[in-house]
Amino acid sequence: MEKTDILIIGAGAAGLMAGCELAKTGRKVCILEARRLPGGRIHTISSALFQGIVELGAEFIHGDLPLTLALLKEAGITYHKMGGEFWRIKNGVFTHEEHFIDHWDDFMKELHKLEKDMTISDFLEAYFSGPQYTELRASVTQYAEGYDTADTKRASSFALREEWQEEDHAPQYRIDKGYGELISYLADMVKQHGGSIHLDSAVKEIKWGKNEVIGTTHDGGQFSAAKIIITVPLSILQPDDTEHDAISFSPALIEQQAAIQKMGIGAVIKILLQFSEPIWQDVSIQERTGNNMKKLGFFFSQEMVPTWWTQYPTESTLLTGWLGGSTAEAMKDKTDAEILDIALASLATILHLKPSFIKEKLLTSYIANWTAEPFIRGSYNYDTIESKAAREVLSSPVADTIYFAGEAIYKGTEMGTVEAALASGKAVASRILHGN
Ligand SMILES: Cc1cc2nc3c(=O)[nH]c(=O)nc-3n(C[C@H](O)[C@H](O)[C@H](O)COP(=O)(O)OP(=O)(O)OC[C@H]3O[C@@H](n4cnc5c(N)ncnc54)[C@H](O)[C@@H]3O)c2cc1C
Structure with a gap:
């Protein structure tokens, strides 16, 4: 012993x-x-199949975080600021992300008035159940499920209020290697x-x-x-x-x-797709948006795999898909091939590109299904009531x-x-x- x-x-x-x-x-x-x-x-991997390094798990430093940055300094590890444009895409129409949630201010006002905690899904049901709020409900749910990988039927309204009350303009970083x-x-x-x-x-x-x-x-x-x-x-x-x-x-x-x-244990599937070219800069997208998409950072949709990002400002043809919350939990037992098919179908619909074109440009992929991963079995914690x-x-x-x-x-x-x-x-x- x-x-x-x-x-x-x-x-x-x-x-x-x-x-x-x-x-x-x-x-x-x-x-x-x-x-x-x-x-x-x-879990950082570098394989000949992918260009450069790929993060299967944590990827971003979400702000000027004292301990992380102090350790990087101590270790002499270099990192860089992220940036890029954020787009919301619906029915093939691209809009800048800032304009995205109608009734958001009313929603936050009501959330601030709340005196007794309840789940965010009960909160939406109690105060924003009308048809005029369909979009708001979808966006709030998507945000809680996507970013916090939370189940909205369990997630605390107080915790989300705390998180959302400050608009976060802090810089975000990626570690170079x-x-x-x-x-x-x-x-x-x-x-x-x-x-x-x-x-x-x-x-x-x-x-x-x-x-x-x-x-x-x-x-x-x-x-x-x-x-x-x-x-x-x-x-x-x-x-x-x-x-x-x-x-x-x-x-x-x-x-x-x-x-x-x-406690709340979230669910997530991260999908890494290496293409032979940056498909988001396809000429058909440039024509539709009047934007060359060279600065594309993140794009959000309401497809099955709703959130995607590039490696901007690093030049890369890697696209990362992100599926969190109850949908990721429901999909955790699917095979990697099934998840890849769903991801490619989402991407084709979002970008209005032919599935055959996307498949043809795909060099390699990796499905990081953390909810099914032995010894992990989830994403990260979110607060319940x-x-x-x-x-x-x-x-x-x-x-x-x-x-x-x-x-x-x-x-x-x-x-x-x-x-x-x-x-x-x-x-x-x-x-x-x-x-x-
Ligand atoms: C897909 C994904 C993306 C993320 N993105 C970001 C991001 O961009 N930025 C960010 O800051 N955070 C991100 N996170 C969260 C971040 O990765 C975690 O909060 C953090 O790494 C958790 O560290 P930990 O030490 O608490 O747990 P873990 O890293 O899970 O460490 C626990 C360890 O315990 C081991 N273990 C389990 N069972 C046993 C056992 N029986 N015996 C021995 N060992 C065992 C596990 O194998 C594991 O290595 C992300 C997480 C995921 C899943």
């Missing part, structure tokens, strides 16, 4: 960050990771400070008592420590999870498992021995991001070291 001071389950951004912080102070840290590579929901560089840096730091990272080591069972844990992996490996940090996605800890990647606790964590069920109380339960250590961390445990404004995961990892390390 390998003995260590602190056992960390999961080598995503949160686990590695916590590992780094603890190892730097001389604590003996051992990280157990189920997959064959670290990073979790950060991908988020994978940050993961490599953190993993190296853990090892340089004497920590160990075991890949392909799925933890199946955690036996615990005060200041005493034993984690057992799928192949019978045993690791003991005084404390354990659990950073796996919450979907893996669902008590009704019958999948082979579930973790059992002995004694069971009844209160924590009840809390996990109250019960999340606040549930998160309090999960952020409190169990007998000063079991600690939860990860993007879902983070309390702050950058929910569901890499920043959230890093901040949570840092906070849990500080709690173990200093009790706060």
Whole structure:
């Protein structure tokens, strides 16, 4: 049995960050990771089939986020500002995104008046059910399902109000060589400070008592420590999870498992399509829009795969499709080939291009179906009306021995991001070291 001071389950951004912080102070840290590579929901690939690097998971830095940017600086990792035009496309008609939601101001006014939280779908039903609001309802639902990957029948109106009340003009960035560089840096730091990272080591069972844990992996490996940090996605800890990647606790964590069920776990499918040419600059589109589309950033539609983006300002023929929320959840068991067909059909309808033309220009594709991905099984956390109380339960250590961390445990404004995961990892390390 390998003995260590602190056992960390999961080598995503949160686990590695916590590992780094603890190892730097001389604590003996051992990280157990189920997959064959670290990073979790950060997965940068570079393959000869794609031009340049491709992000299967996290891709953007959503603003001037202090921890992420400080780490990039420390590691000497370069990044660049994104930009580009945003378009909304309906029935082949392109309009600039800024003009897109009618009745939005009325909607926000009513949302501000709300005194008792309710789900966003109940809110729309209660205040904006009339036919004149059809478009508004569709747009709000699409935004919550697309950006937050939330189920609108569970998502909290208060949480969305907080998120939407400030128009966010903060710059967004991409890391030049991908988020994978940050993961490599953190993993190296853990090892340089004497920590160990075991890949392909799925933890199946955690036996615990005060200041005493034993984690057992799928192949019978045993690791003991005084404390354990659990950073796996919450979907893996669902008590009704019958999948082979579930973790059992002995004694069971009844209160924590009840809390996990109250949290929102989103769903997402990200579709990466490498074309032989930038099909969005096709002459037929230029004629229809009077725009050469060279600066196209994002485009939004109401097709099955509604949201797409280019790599602008980087010159690239990669197009990324994004499907979040309940539709992604409903499609999670489809094969990659089925999802690709649906994505190509959406793209053909949105851009008014022939499906045969799109297929002919497609060089390669990758379907990142995170909701079906073993050891992940979802996108990221969104707030339900019960999340606040549930998160309090999960952020409190169990007998000063079991600690939860990860993007879902983070309390702050950058929910569901890499920043959230890093901040949570840092906070849990500080709690173990200093009790706060
Ligand atoms: C498609 C997609 C796009 C995203 N885009 C962005 C973006 O543009 N910008 C942004 O900031 N954020 C984005 N995010 C969110 C961001 O990726 C996550 O918030 C963050 O990476 C989560 O880190 P984490 O450490 O909390 O969890 P994870 O990265 O999920 O790490 C948890 C680890 O636990 C491991 N694990 C699970 N079960 C076990 C087990 N039994 N034993 C051992 N290990 C186990 C998993 O394999 C995983 O490596 C995106 C997420 C997805 C899915």
